[in-house]
Amino acid sequence: MNGAESLVHTLADSGVEICFGNPGTSEMHFVAALDREPRMRGVLCLFEGVVAGAADGYARMTGKPAATLLHLGPGFANAISFLHNARKAGQPVVNIVGDHATAHAKYIQAPLTSDIMAICGGVSDWLHQTRTAGEVAGDGARCVQAARAAPGQIATLVLPADCAWSDASGPAKPLPVAPPKMVDSAVIDRIAAALKNGKKTALLMRGRCLERAGVEAAGRIAHLTGARLLHDYFTPRMTRGEGLAEVERVPYFAEDIVEALKGLEQIVLVGAPAPVTFFAYPDKPSWVTPEGCDLLTLAEGQDDAVGALVALADSLGARAPGPVMRRVVPDMPGHAALNPFSMGAIIARLMPDNAILSDDSLTAGMGLQASLKHGPLHDWMVLTGGAIGDAPPMAVGAGLACPDRKVIAVTGDGAAMYSLQALWTMARERLDVTVIVCANRTYNILNIELGRVGALNPGPKTLAMLDLHDPVLDFVKMAEGMGVEASRAETTTEFAAQFADAMQTKGPRLIEAVFNA
């Protein structure tokens, strides 16, 4: 057994079941080892960004780390932006980076020699370079353990090629993974008392507590105490829709956040950090907690926020579930040019129960969400780290994690160009994913931001840097070029017909939703 085989067996023993990869020569032994481990699936992605985004989506839907297989410095570098998103989402990822053989790494003139630890270091919570083949298995077990540390970490193992191809003794035993930290009962008592103090209160939630069990407990608390339930704009995953308590989304723009939080006297943080704006703007605050509002922490990111919410609800005697969202099926919009609101209404009308929505839409999403929060029950994964274009790769991971659920990815046209290669993996793996590209033919958010940051009177060169009209991107052709059936919708009628068809059939599909606003 060589080092690579000992690693693949160790990863499988540790519960890692899938490896998204884009390998090169220095990973050939790891790739060959996949054939010797039936518990590990290998999924080829045509760009490392897709690898990382898929691992993120897989983790969000399963709570488990996928492995990624990345090629030396440049390969890892291509994955950084979506690893950044995964890290901000608190997701576990196990990166295996095949580096030069130990004796080769000193040749800085070799094209692929890089400062591998520096390149990996900027986005890894845990980083280690294996020294000998005999240590690979143990390092692999530690890497998985690190990835699974609550809430989830980016763990990166740099594997020199000689450590992969040289003899090793065998796999290493899985290492124990600590469960999320229980919140101390004194904290529960303190928050319970605060919830009775008469102050206007909101619970700001993030992480696993936004799935069913957490939302139900929060709903009981809200019903009893009158506290508002909030989630931050870029939440990793939440379950919402029919049958669950409503959790309000904190808005995107600073002034809207201020308005939304106005009047609050205390905010209870449940796995969430204190709210701040996405960007800074001249003469506007980044810190948006209202002046004089207390910030109380029920659970930090690594804590068992679900357990804390249940304990808090029980401690308060909050037994009644309180009101839950009822499904509101929007009317079918009349025939007209498509816009984000009519698109959202059609999606909310036609999407099946228990779908997964992978969402990195920005301006288009603002229209979409108005209808969707009253939609059927679904899981919603949102861009968390600002690296746009991760909805299609995350949908790859979600589709593999949940093959029996419909996955809908919504992205912008500017964003889609960051990760379009995801379509090919959807086709190869026959994933049940419908990708909607919202084509407004501009970086629309930047046209808005231009004025907001005070860059006034933009000239033609400025506007050209934000514009996608020349030439127009044809996502139908690009999708077909990667083996994915595709169509274009410019009207509500066209979109409704195409989306209905996509929901009623299985397999990958792309709809270019054109907004000629």
Place this chain on the structure above:
Amino acid sequence: MNGAESLVHTLADSGVEICFGNPGTSEMHFVAALDREPRMRGVLCLFEGVVAGAADGYARMTGKPAATLLHLGPGFANAISFLHNARKAGQPVVNIVGDHATAHAKYIQAPLTSDIMAICGGVSDWLHQTRTAGEVAGDGARCVQAARAAPGQIATLVLPADCAWSDASGPAKPLPVAPPKMVDSAVIDRIAAALKNGKKTALLMRGRCLERAGVEAAGRIAHLTGARLLHDYFTPRMTRGEGLAEVERVPYFAEDIVEALKGLEQIVLVGAPAPVTFFAYPDKPSWVTPEGCDLLTLAEGQDDAVGALVALADSLGARAPGPVMRRVVPDMPGHAALNPFSMGAIIARLMPDNAILSDDSLTAGMGLQASLKHGPLHDWMVLTGGAIGDAPPMAVGAGLACPDRKVIAVTGDGAAMYSLQALWTMARERLDVTVIVCANRTYNILNIELGRVGALNPGPKTLAMLDLHDPVLDFVKMAEGMGVEASRAETTTEFAAQFADAMQTKGPRLIEAVFNA
């Protein structure tokens, strides 16, 4: 004048004439400043990899740095792999990274907050974060100075948004750039003596000395002394073809390098490092200089290798130019399925004088180059850092640098999927670039490497990780989807007709060259 304007004027004063960018909110003031500086062109790329590759290609063809405009940590991260190539090529690049405003950076919960210096540090030769708006201009001048230090460096300026939008006093003066270091006459004398000692000798050349003046001087030396002229496989740029002395390419595979260098008793390094293999292989050496062969250094990478070659030739009294390559126009291959050799013959037959060949083809390129070295005079840019897919982005930079020359980019199908977004910028900027995607529908190099590294008896999972057949990529549709005219050639007849047409018309064009081997 705000900080961004002071920076853009400073860059222009320092000779930076073009900015490739993919901006976000934190770069809006820089973008707006482009309209206030007529000497600076702004070019939008739809992915940061294209930004970096274009800057690399621009630098290789002009010797001057382009600016890149990159969006915080993830945006910079997407550029790292092709910046790695540029760094290995010794090219100057001025990166401007718009980061969060200074007061915002402490909020690690903001989605785009990252360890920006760590992310930039892994690939930057010079890295600085601006502290105040008043310092932006001076920092910008230093950044250009650093980029232009011989042979060329990756210089990165992190520009917090508040330093861009706040008031600044004005641009900073350009800083002096030291010319490449003259090689000491004692070194020239020592090498001249060595060239007369009767040992079997080769000159191994890299960098600007592979352009006309250097090759001519080397040709004189070779003619007088019988020394062989060599260039390493992954050379940043060389001028070759009709009328120039032949410089042999050192092969890719270790055993071929050993064969090529066999019998040499001394190697004179001219801007080149000692030769090593690309990867390490089990039981094969990485160091390929023959045992007992002396390594002598005429010029290091930062030295004036051209001046050194001229001085050496003069010192030797080597006046006669010696034999030069005569153009060999290959016969038109008979009608047959296309392969890399027939494709190379057709390209060599039909390409115009003074074209630019941007090349990151791997296995297909091995067939291509057999004919091209006897082709018309052309400049040849090669993948230098192993991050595949940079031929199309480099062609963007070359096309903007040399609008009157035909640019031909040759890439593989696996590689093309790393940077396909480059096609859109070619269409927008109406660049005279013909992209040839060599579609063998596999990562062919890996099928070869699999056996070479000793990963024998690959199973179906292994082979699937290297295969691009399911689904087949349709580059014609993908190119048309980005506004580029495209066609597919499966036979010599089809390729000849399409390539001839591409050479006779101006503008972007893609040919998918299918090898059904």
